[in-house]
């Protein structure tokens with residue numbers, strides 16, 4: 182304890198809209214309940230770009246990256262069930278076990294998830310805000326021990342890390358939040374990493390019809406590879422009409438919104454059958470508002486849900502999904518469009534913005 186901090190390289194967003202830069206950062210020795218992890222891989226998620234754009238909050242500078250796998254370097258006092266050398270996926274919802282959600286047996290809703298107590302800093306002592314309490318575009322990062330979920334080391338880190346955010350969010354939006362079941366019709370609006378994972382989840386659950394909706398034909402072609410049975414380019418056709426046409430005029434049982442915008446949410450709302458389910462997994466920005474006729478909200482019945490992290494429980498879902506991958510039943514590796522170095526995150530943002538990748542993954 183209280184040794185010299187680790188001095189490593191990390192990707193920092195210094196101000197709103199500014200290009201990210203590779204900086205020397207100081208990672209303290211783990212204190213009570215904390216762990217330092219040697220990051221092996223970290224995917225570039227749209228939420229990292231949201232942070233850089235100031236769309237999440239103003240707590241600059243951010244240490245970006247939050248979709249990661251690595252090997253535990255050291256653990257602090259009182260840490261049980263985790264030791265140096267353990268291969269882990271980092272999760273951004275370490276459940277507390279004692280809040281009202283946890284006590285009711287619904288820990289995936291935990292209202293008191295926690296992160297490391299100590300701060301990582303720049304060399305001059307400026308405290309960093311790690312993205313989603315992780316900050317894994319770095320050689321090492323400091324997290325709460327509960328943010329480390331052990332999985333089989335047979336899964337390569339660039340694949341395992343994806344479950345740390347977007348792919349888990351999408352799979353869980355379909356499997357956990359949307360409760361997609363055998364024979365259901367499902368529409369997914371926005372087919373990036375998150376949306377395609379929702380398509381894969383719907384396929385795994387036995388959905389009979391899976392309609393992919395995006396404004397980019399390349400994304401629609403990839404969506405088919407993850408199990409979409411039909412595709413709609415909503416830049417060229419009315420998304421609601423198209424989904425209804427493909428579902429006997431009724432709409433889909435479950436519609437998953439994976440963009441995070443009011444207009445796509447409205448499409449999801451009206452592309453859903455009566456008594457169907459809308460799942461919002463896309464993350465909106467603070468200025469966005471939604472207006473809907475209240476009579477339609479009532480009259481169409483069903484449920485309107487949001488999906489935090491795919492309502493996953495990391496300890497339950499990560500090892501299970503990694504095992505399915507290792508058995509060849511869940512092609513998580515297909516999400517990895519390219520492997521990049523730590524100093525290429527800014528270029529990866531550009532490629533994500535242009536729609537050229539599903540996931541760029543930093544490999545260390």
Ligand SMILES: NC(=O)c1ccc[n+]([C@@H]2O[C@H](COP(=O)([O-])OP(=O)(O)OC[C@H]3O[C@@H](n4cnc5c(N)ncnc54)[C@H](O)[C@@H]3O)[C@@H](O)[C@H]2O)c1
Pocket residue numbers: 226227228231346347350370371372373374375376394395396397400415439440441445461462463464465488489490491533536538539
């Ligand atoms: N709820 C969660 O826990 C969680 C976790 C991770 C990411 N997210 C959010 O999910 C969203 C998607 O993330 P991603 O990494 O897949 O992003 P991405 O940029 O890879 O994908 C977004 C997709 O939406 C498409 N799109 C954009 N505008 C559209 C429109 N008007 N109609 C249809 N499609 C449109 C794009 O072409 C692209 O394919 C983001 O808002 C991200 O912040 C949520």
Ligand SMILES: [Zn+2]
Pocket residue numbers: 276277278279280281282283284288291292293294
């Ligand atoms: Zn809790």
Ligand SMILES: [Zn+2]
Pocket residue numbers: 226227228229247248346347
């Ligand atoms: Zn993310």
